[in-house]
Amino acid sequence: MRSASGQDRRADPGHDGSDPLLSVRGLRKHYPVTTGLLGREVERVRAVDGVDFDVGRGETLGLVGESGCGKSTVASTALRLEEPTDGTIRFDGEPVTELGDRALQRFRRRAQLVFQDPNATFNPRMTVAEAVGEPLSIHGMADRDRRRAIVRDLLERVGLDGIDLDRHPQAFSGGQKQRLALARSLVLDPDLLVADEPVSGLDVSVQASVLSLMADLQETFDLSILFISHDMSVVREFCDRIAVMYLGEIVERGPVESVFEDPAHPYTKALLEAIPAPDATGPPAEPLAGEVPDATDPPDGCRFHTRCPVLIQPEGLDLDAATWHRVFEFRQAVERGDIELAEFVDGDAGGEAAGADLDAALRTEFDLPATLGDEQAEAALGEAVDHLIAGDDEAATVRLRDVFVSPCERGDSDGRISERPRRDGEGTYRCERPH
């Protein structure tokens, strides 16, 4: 809740700085994992781990990333549906994290959430008039006829003119339900919409019409929108700026077209390359491998380093890129305890002969050359393999870490990679490599 005041003044490097509607600094949301009767905390899921951004007035900021990157947690903490662990949130200048009950209610009138699944938005017992008008009654408008009039007007604006207000929302198609959800979110005349995957459940052809409606509504109602999505193509259509999240951090941000045309972060590049495009001629030859690591124990330094296709070699080491990657993969496998020597033992060969065979088998498995070109590297690798064969995984790890630690794992003084400007000066990215 509290935060260094210096943090508050730091501007979102992607925003022009002019009095944003929503301003988030140093946002953290950790979920403790507890055990036992006393609820002792054994670890914490760092769902959001130090996120800064602004949403300008009338602007749309797209927050993208894979599932588990923390983007939905940003949405719920920014609206204080969940209490953040740390950080400040300012809305129209007011500190949201410090608002009392009444002020919080006022804030919730001005900032509305739209969910991915419109079915979850509506109580199945309510009619359209009740469901869309519900926020009005919650906020104290008792006059039923006035509520109906407002609802009817809004339904017209979302392209649902003439529908029967006494039908139930579930009788409508997915696209229509999302229009109803939009009408509901607008009924209190908000300034900010936080839209969490609002079109992900819809067919492509319906997506287009809902997005075009949202764009119209944004103009009509002068809305600021925080648009959360895993779909880069939709973000490109709809947003002014983009912020790419990975494991609780924003790894790149900038104007949408700049980031799409010239991505600086290897993760952004990988996301863009993975988009299936109608002019493609086959799946990407080498999609990004592996999965997003566990957020209870994010990798040191750059959080993407465990999957990065352009991981930087340690100074002084000069392997070809492919070999370096395989050695690094080998080190990671050793550290995870993933290497089961039993898999490589072919029955009868025992004793010393087996040692040489195991060395060869391991190198084959990880596609490593019989000897590395670099003498110092080969010494470390050879000895580590010997340690493994002797059953001492820890010593193997230590020996590998002597030589094969990437600068990307170290980060800056705080153990992270700081944001630096993209080469066009528009936006920033977090990566040791020059853009």
Add this chain to the structure above:
Amino acid sequence: MTESPVLSVEDLTVAFDTPRGTLTAIEELSFEVRTGETVCLVGESGSGKTVAGETITRLIPTPPGRVLNGSVRFDGYDLTAASERELRSIRGNRIAHVFQNPQGALDPAYSVGHQVAETIQLHEDDPRAEDRAIELLDAVGLPNPGRAAGQYPHQLSGGVKQRVVIAAALAADPDVLIADEPTTALDVVTQAQILRLLAELQAERDLGVLFVTHDLGVVAEVADRVVVVYAGRVMERGPVDAVLSDPAHPYTRALLASLPGRGEGMEPLDGSFPDPQDRPAGCLFHPRCPHAVEACRESVPDEMAIGPERTAACIYYGPDFETSELDDEPGFDSSGSEDEPGFQASALDDQSDFESSDPEEDSR
């Protein structure tokens, strides 16, 4: 490639009996899949593409489903007429399925290795089933197959689960794989990984793949040939490059134009899907088609040959029309909707341009 098809669907019509009446899901649908190729069945939800995939091995429940017409030919059998015993020897064995939701395909109570081994055992009694399960998990790219085999579905991510489902589908070394939106529930990077994997496995095993999807981007990445389906009927078919670079049917064009992220803006497809109970006369797409003319309402257009292995079911490709008219800017008669794009795009507009203008003229 002039191989004879490994799977061939001819004139298939499937309907469902419901309390509201009989609903037609697919109508006179024909396509074939050859060894080693991927055929994509593309359409929006409600297009009948899933019913088509599931009717092949008669996975659709009957009743309420009914095959009203047509045949499914596989290795000398007509699967629409095959006995349940014959079907059992084929389904999951020689024709395997992979579905959108891997969660539903796996049993939470058993380790994934056990489940893959069980699939192997179902088809042949193999004492090495457990080892072969691990080999299969290795083949689908699990980093530590020995350990993964001992894990339970809840311990695995969606992407890993889908790999396990693919391993189980391959357990009996099938000839044909029917993959129904296998990557739709996955993140984009995982989707790319699974598509890559399927392409590799297909090449290794010379599989015929029927890939069912709504996503034209995915189609471009996996398909050799495409069959575009709307409301259960084929609108267009052909080699993937030809169809996507030079779409013929107005529906295919509209689908492509509605795709986001090409940096060219996207055109919403106005109107909504036909009510399966009250299907439009003539071309099923005519109520939403910007080029529709009176004749489109009168009869169902035949599929007409428009190029090598290409057809389009649109009267503009017939003798009485010029296809160049399809390139004209449409919508000049569309009731001033340009001022308010999106606002008229709701499903309420499923009366088409001319349908909605008719009553006005009548009332004068």
